[in-house]
Amino acid sequence: xxxxxxxxxxxxxxxxxxxxxxxxxxxxxxxxxxxxxxxxxxxxxxxxxxxxxxxxxxxxxxxxxxxxxxxxxxxxxxxxxxxxxxxxxxxxxxxxxxxxxxxxxxxxxxxxx
Numbered sequence: 001x002x003x004x005x006x007x008x009x010x011x012x013x014x015x016x017x018x019x020x021x022x023x024x025x026x027x028x029x030x031x032x033x034x035x036x037x038x039x040x041x042x043x044x045x046x047x048x049x050x051x052x053x054x055x056x057x058x059x060x061x062x063x064x065x066x067x068x069x070x071x072x073x074x075x076x077x078x079x080x081x082x083x084x085x086x087x088x089x090x091x092x093x094x095x096x097x098x099x100x101x102x103x104x105x106x107x108x109x110x111x112x113x
Contacts (some may be wrong), residue, residue, distance in 0.1 A: 003059050003074065009038075011074055012054040012061065015109040016040045019052065019092065022106050030100065050095060061088065065095050078110045 003011070020035040023042060032043040038054040050065040061079060063070040072079040072088050079088035089106045096104035 005056060008056065008059050008074070009054070011110065012038060015061065015074075015079065015088075016052065016054075018109040019106065022109075023096075026096065026100070026104060028100050044099065048099065050099075052092075063088075063091065066098075074110060078108050 016035055016038070020033055020040055023031065023033045023040075030045045032045065034041045034043070038056075040052045042050045048066075050063070052061055052063045054060075055062050055071075058071075059073065060082070061072040061074075063072065070091055071082045073082050080086065081088070081091060087108065088110075089108050093104055093106045096106070
């Protein structure tokens, strides 16, 4: 599915804002989330970083965490990892759960408003 660049950027802005809102309410002093143009980054006070960034030429969101990378494509109102087809919220929830040592459940950050 091809998405026009302007529409893709709008979808990304909405998704990153939605993720940032959910991360902001996680009860942990270890998190330092930052949302900038096309990038959502979470620095951890005890070391480590998660980075979710838009990749406009390929119309993907790329996630880097724990020295690993995932590539998500937007389809049918949600973001799915291009190789495993896992939803973005499932991958992020598992990463935050592992990092913080307590259950974290994030919701689908897609569809654009």
